Amino acid sequence: MAEKVAVIQQAQIDRLGISPVKCIEWVKEAFLMKDEAQMPAKLSVHPQGGDFITSMPCLLPERDGRKYFGIKIVSRIQGQTPMLKSDILLYDALTGQLLAMLDGNWITAMRTGAVATLATLTLQRNGVDVYSMIGLGNIARATALCLIAANSHRHITIRLMRYKDQAEAFVERFKEAEHVTFQIIDDKKEFVAGADVLISAVGVANELLFPDDSLFRKGVTVIPVHMRGFQNCDLFFDKVYGDDTDQIRNFKYFDRFRQYDELHHVLQGKNPGRTSDDERILSYNYGIGLHDVLFASKIFELSGQEACGFEMTKDSRKVWV
Numbered sequence: 455m456a457e458k459v460a461v462i463q464q465a466q467i468d469r470l471g472i473s474p475v476k477c478i479e480w481v482k483e484a485f486l487m488k489d490e491a492q493m494p495a496k497l498s499v500h501p502q503g504g505d506f507i508t509s510m511p512c513l514l515p516e517r518d519g520r521k522y523f524g525i526k527i528v529s530r531i532q533g534q535t536p537m538l539k540s541d542i543l544l545y546d547a548l549t550g551q552l553l554a555m556l557d558g559n560w561i562t563a564m565r566t567g568a569v570a571t572l573a574t575l576t577l578q579r580n581g582v583d584v585y586s587m588i589g590l591g592n593i594a595r596a597t598a599l600c601l602i603a604a605n606s607h608r609h610i611t612i613r614l615m616r617y618k619d620q621a622e623a624f625v626e627r628f629k630e631a632e633h634v635t636f637q638i639i640d641d642k643k644e645f646v647a648g649a650d651v652l653i654s655a656v657g658v659a660n661e662l663l664f665p666d667d668s669l670f671r672k673g674v675t676v677i678p679v680h681m682r683g684f685q686n687c688d689l690f691f692d693k694v695y696g697d698d699t700d701q702i703r704n705f706k707y708f709d710r711f712r713q714y715d716e717l718h719h720v721l722q723g724k725n726p727g728r729t730s731d732d733e734r735i736l737s738y739n740y741g742i743g744l745h746d747v748l749f750a751s752k753i754f755e756l757s758g759q760e761a762c763g764f765e766m767t768k769d770s771r772k773v774w775v
Contacts, residue, residue, distance in 0.1 A: 510743030524747030567596025659683035
């Protein structure tokens with residue numbers, strides 16, 4: 455028995471022209487189905503040093519007669535290019551058939567940026583039109599793509615913390631966004647003290663990024679995309695939200711959060727989220743396989759004849775040994 459397996463590479467994903475706004479819609483859709491999905495906490499192994507290979511499985515709830523299971527394998531290996539890589543396997547959960555193998559690098563970047571943007575829009579105080587970003591690599595670019603698209607109806611300002619030539623390269627990347635003004639900040643104290651929304655995509659932080667608690671103004675929303683560098687905020691921010699409790703319950707100060715809940719409860723209307731423009735709010739989105747698998751299923755359905763593939767021949771008889 456031959457089963458057709460689609461192989462969806464980056465070139466095919468590019469041709470689909472998936473917009474940043476669509477990415478935000480997809481991550482919200484995934485959050486809203488979280489209670490119906492089956493998603494064990496991610497599992498990592500460590501081949502050497504700080505390297506890791508992590509598996510992220512998720513079973514989506516049935517919708518429109520289809521039920522998908524998927525697993526993303528993401529690795530960070532010193533010396534590989536790019537250093538962070540991922541692949542996704544997508545299955546028909548009703549038959550067990552392997553449907554597709556997908557390049558997961560674009561999915562990882564864009565779902566991460568879309569989640570950071572969705573958390574920002576959900577938790578920011580009223581009247582915010584200035585956003586501050588530090589750590590200006592690819593994930594920050596994905597976040598900016600989503601943030602800029604979500605604010606296409608109005609003018610916004612994005613403040614960038616200078617590091618080497620990253621800020622200038624960032625401005626060049628988004629020079630065609632006419633409704634955005636960029637400011638480059640050199641002083642870390644000025645950067646954090648002036649932030650209403652602070653989005654950090656710093657990948658490596660062995661110490662606190664902003665240890666002076668007094669610099670965080672009332673009403674600030676902090677989104678540490680890679681979780682690092684804001685543990686002081688755990689102890690005095692008014693509210694903390696997370697994408698999945700099982701993945702952050704082992705944080706050092708988890709038991710000392712003043713108020714904690716999962717972000718999808720805010721999106722579902724079960725939690726009011728921000729209730730005052732003075733509240734300091736922290737949003738930890740560790741990354742969940744639910745988003746990766748939903749993106750993979752959407753891309754698989756959109757790809758149609760675009761997806762090349764191969765036939766996997768399976769013996770329909772039981773293999774006796």
